[in-house]
Amino acid sequence: MTYCVGLYLNDGIVLLADSRTNAGVDSIATFGKLHVWEQPGDRALALCTAGNLALSQAVVTLLRDGFIGEDGKGHDLMQAATMFEAAGIVGSAIREVARRDGEGLKQQGLEPSLSMLLGGQIAGRPHALYMLYYAGNFIRATEDTPFLQIGEIKYGKPILDRVIQPDMPLLQAAKCALVSMDSTLRSNISVGLPLDLVILRQGEQRFTLRKRLTEEDAYFSSIRGLWGEGLRKVFGTIPDPDWGL
Amino acid sequence: MTYCVGLYLNDGIVLLADSRTNAGVDSIATFGKLHVWEQPGDRALALCTAGNLALSQAVVTLLRDGFIGEDGKGHDLMQAATMFEAAGIVGSAIREVARRDGEGLKQQGLEPSLSMLLGGQIAGRPHALYMLYYAGNFIRATEDTPFLQIGEIKYGKPILDRVIQPDMPLLQAAKCALVSMDSTLRSNISVGLPLDLVILRQGEQRFTLRKRLTEEDAYFSSIRGLWGEGLRKVFGTIPDPDWGL
Numbered sequence: 001m002t003y004c005v006g007l008y009l010n011d012g013i014v015l016l017a018d019s020r021t022n023a024g025v026d027s028i029a030t031f032g033k034l035h036v037w038e039q040p041g042d043r044a045l046a047l048c049t050a051g052n053l054a055l056s057q058a059v060v061t062l063l064r065d066g067f068i069g070e071d072g073k074g075h076d077l078m079q080a081a082t083m084f085e086a087a088g089i090v091g092s093a094i095r096e097v098a099r100r101d102g103e104g105l106k107q108q109g110l111e112p113s114l115s116m117l118l119g120g121q122i123a124g125r126p127h128a129l130y131m132l133y134y135a136g137n138f139i140r141a142t143e144d145t146p147f148l149q150i151g152e153i154k155y156g157k158p159i160l161d162r163v164i165q166p167d168m169p170l171l172q173a174a175k176c177a178l179v180s181m182d183s184t185l186r187s188n189i190s191v192g193l194p195l196d197l198v199i200l201r202q203g204e205q206r207f208t209l210r211k212r213l214t215e216e217d218a219y220f221s222s223i224r225g226l227w228g229e230g231l232r233k234v235f236g237t238i239p240d241p242d243w244g245l
Numbered sequence: 246m247t248y249c250v251g252l253y254l255n256d257g258i259v260l261l262a263d264s265r266t267n268a269g270v271d272s273i274a275t276f277g278k279l280h281v282w283e284q285p286g287d288r289a290l291a292l293c294t295a296g297n298l299a300l301s302q303a304v305v306t307l308l309r310d311g312f313i314g315e316d317g318k319g320h321d322l323m324q325a326a327t328m329f330e331a332a333g334i335v336g337s338a339i340r341e342v343a344r345r346d347g348e349g350l351k352q353q354g355l356e357p358s359l360s361m362l363l364g365g366q367i368a369g370r371p372h373a374l375y376m377l378y379y380a381g382n383f384i385r386a387t388e389d390t391p392f393l394q395i396g397e398i399k400y401g402k403p404i405l406d407r408v409i410q411p412d413m414p415l416l417q418a419a420k421c422a423l424v425s426m427d428s429t430l431r432s433n434i435s436v437g438l439p440l441d442l443v444i445l446r447q448g449e450q451r452f453t454l455r456k457r458l459t460e461e462d463a464y465f466s467s468i469r470g471l472w473g474e475g476l477r478k479v480f481g482t483i484p485d486p487d488w489g490l
Contacts, residue, residue, distance in 0.1 A: 154399030154400050154432070155399050155400070155402060155403055157400060157432050158400055158403070158428040158431060158432050158476075159476065159480070161431055161432055162431070162473055162476055162477060163476070163477060163480055169485075170490065171485040171486055171488065171490060172485050174485075174486060175480075175483060175485055175486060176480065179480065179483070183403040186403060186406055186407070187399070187402050187403050187406055199490065201490075208490055209488055209490060211488070219486050219487070222483075222484075223483060226479075226482070226483045227479065227483065228407055230479030230480075230482065230483070231403075231404065231407055231408070231476075231479065232407060232408060233479070234471075234472065234475030234476065234478070234479055235404070235408055235420075235421065235424065235475075237471070237475065238420060238424075238467075238468060238471045238472065238475070239467075240414075240416040240417050240419075240420055241416055241419060241420060241423075241464050242464070243416065243454055243456070245415065245416060245444065245446075245453050245454060
């Protein structure tokens with residue numbers, strides 16, 4: 001399983017991904033799910049993947065090496081003029097992999113699955129965050145819905161629903177992403193550390209932060225303790241019902 | 246969609262269910278999903294249902310009217326000698342309904358779905374909480390895992406994971422069930438009010454409380470406000486990361 005969350009803020013973009021992959025409970029491994037394309041000053045793009053690992057690795061490889069799309073033209077993320085065009089290139093790569101491998105999976109009784117988050121900025125254009133589906137189509141985060149999630153999304157959604165606002169500072173938003181991840185880790189053991197995090201400040205076209213958080217990370221450990229303790233404390237401050245039992 | 250949660254505590258049982266039913270977003274209705282069988286001093290049983298409404302109504306009707314099971318014998322929840330036997334009767338009713346209607350649903354391309362929580366106590370026997378599956382089989386809550394959920398279970402699980410302990414007082418546990426329900430209502434609009442709640446104090450074989458909570462319920466409204474506010478406050482007290490950005 002996977003959990004990735006992307007935040008689209010006035011100040012920039014935050015993307016956070018876990019790194020656990022499993023094929024049954026007896027086949028657990030660590031694979032990074034956050035991939036970056038960066039040319040400082042020109043562009044900074046980050047892609048998070050969820051779903052079938054073979055499919056998502058194939059998509060990332062096509063995007064790294066360049067590929068010929070459905071339209072017979074070469075595609076290269078480093079040449080995309082806008083984030084919309086970049087999302088279209090990722091979508092084309094997904095469709096190309098679906099064409100190659102999708103039918104084979106179905107013949108084995110497996111439903112091909114793949115979803116992605118693409119966030120970033122290209123010089124002279126606004127920053128943007130997209131979510132892509134297996135059909136290669138995509139939606140964009142907006143001020144009304146400033147976060148997008150893929151994978152095991154439900155455990156970590158309540159805190160996002162309550163806290164994320166487009167005008168949050170980037171570090172505070174990153175903290176919220178980590179709390180959301182903590183709730184997911186706590187409730188689903190198929191989502192696991194280490195975590196990969198990127199922060200992109202809008203207007204800079206380079207990653208302000210690229211960080212891997214392991215079990216040893218003191219800040220994430222402190223969040224895990226403080227959040228659990230804080231939840232229990234808030235729960236304690238709410239009066240019990242006065243139902244006269 | 247549905248969300249029901251059952252708590253198995255040293256002091257007794259708490260069961261909470263929403264009441265929203267939907268067949269597509271343009272067909273929303275209210276149907277109670279919590280059903281009780283009570284003979285004060287002898288037994289108090291409560292059943293929560295999730296899944297296909299036609300199937301769950303049929304099961305409840307069989308249980309109300311009595312029915313002939315696979316073994317050719319009559320079954321009556323009011324005659325069960327133990328909670329284990331009662332769970333077996335509910336399981337037989339599920340299988341009977343599956344036999345009648347399951348194939349017809351499959352022929353329409355619909356996967357039959359049904360799950361239930363059964364909690365209660367029969368005189369002279371311990372109180373118990375069971376979760377039943379579409380196959381008619383069931384598991385029992387224990388001290389290690391003192392809560393069971395059916396339906397849209399993920400949004401409301403993190404608070405249960407962190408707070409529920411077998412030695413909690415009943416009212417405090419009911420408060421936790423309401424917080425868990427609030428997180429679910431907040432994140433999935435196909436789960437909705439009113440809520441049905443029962444509390445059974447062990448040893449009494451009658452419901453200490455049977456309550457319907459509507460939009461107007463002052464206590465539930467206060468929980469919704471206090472919990473959201475408390476979460477944001479805890480979030481605010483956790484220091485932002487010191488990553489020198």
